[in-house]
Amino acid sequence: MTRSAITTPPPGATLPEPLPGAPAPGSPLGSHYSRCFGCGDRHPTGLHLSAVTPDGVTVTAEFTVGEAHQGAPGLAHGGVLAAAMDEVIGMSVWLFQRPYVTGRLETDYLAPVPVGTTLHLRAWCTGMSGRKAYLEAEGRAGAPDGPVAVRAAALFIEVGMEHFAEHGDAQAILAEHHEYEVNP
Numbered sequence: 732m733t734r735s736a737i738t739t740p741p742p743g744a745t746l747p748e749p750l751p752g753a754p755a756p757g758s759p760l761g762s763h764y765s766r767c768f769g770c771g772d773r774h775p776t777g778l779h780l781s782a783v784t785p786d787g788v789t790v791t792a793e794f795t796v797g798e799a800h801q802g803a804p805g806l807a808h809g810g811v812l813a814a815a816m817d818e819v820i821g822m823s824v825w826l827f828q829r830p831y832v833t834g835r836l837e838t839d840y841l842a843p844v845p846v847g848t849t850l851h852l853r854a855w856c857t858g859m860s861g862r863k864a865y866l867e868a869e870g871r872a873g874a875p876d877g878p879v880a881v882r883a884a885a886l887f888i889e890v891g892m893e894h895f896a897e898h899g900d901a902q903a904i905l906a907e908h909h910e911y912e913v914n915p
């Protein structure tokens with residue numbers, strides 16, 4: 732992975748452990764918001780990612796490239812692939828049960844991805860330090876052990892729920908997730 736110092740964990744960063752109450756291995760994580768472009772089942776042209784965790788700290792998901800995801804004719808748009816990386820990484824920090832947002836996302840495109848291809852996505856954390864989480868992801872074409880078509884490294888930053896109240900519609904999130912409080 733070609734990544735910058737910004738997405739490389741600093742000395743002293745720690746690796747996450749599965750939290751108590753983490754989803755059982757293989758059980759679906761669900762969507763953080765039904766209208767999310769990445770995971771929402773109510774988004775008409777979204778990626779409709781559905782993730783599972785094998786171990787409470789990493790996630791896997793599948794994404795089949797459709798007609799709505801093209802850039803060049805017959806090929807996935809690079810921005811859509813970056814969105815898939817962003818989403819699967821976001822799903823893995825979701826396991827930490829605190830809200831995080833993307834600060835930086837770096838993406839390597841190793842092979843074109845034709846429409847109809849199923850990408851097998853995996854994301855994992857490489858370190859945590861304060862509010863910062865360092866993560867990586869990959870998308871393999873056709874099978875979990877297929878060739879790597881896209882890779883990413885990211886810095887996610889922990890925010891409070893006021894981030895969503897101030898800049899967006901936190902109530903829409905809360906309507907679906909009652910375990911978080913806005914402005915506690």
Ligand SMILES: CCCCCCCCCCCCCC(=O)SCCNC(=O)CCNC(=O)[C@H](O)C(C)(C)COP(=O)(O)OP(=O)(O)OC[C@H]1O[C@@H](n2cnc3c(N)ncnc32)[C@H](O)[C@@H]1OP(=O)(O)O
Nearest residue numbers: 737763817818821830831832833834835888890904908911
């Ligand atoms: C159930 C509840 C769930 C809620 C819904 C979940 C939704 C999940 C959605 C999932 C969808 C998928 C995910 C999505 O798509 S999330 C959507 C895309 N991301 C965003 O919209 C984030 C926009 N950015 C911001 O809001 C702010 O900039 C944030 C909050 C990130 C930081 O502003 P804040 O004022 O809070 O903090 P700070 O500026 O003091 O920075 C803190 C530290 O971080 C370092 N830093 C920051 N940025 C960068 C950078 N780019 N490169 C390198 N470093 C960076 C910074 O230097 C500092 O380091 P240090 O000086 O301390 O060493």
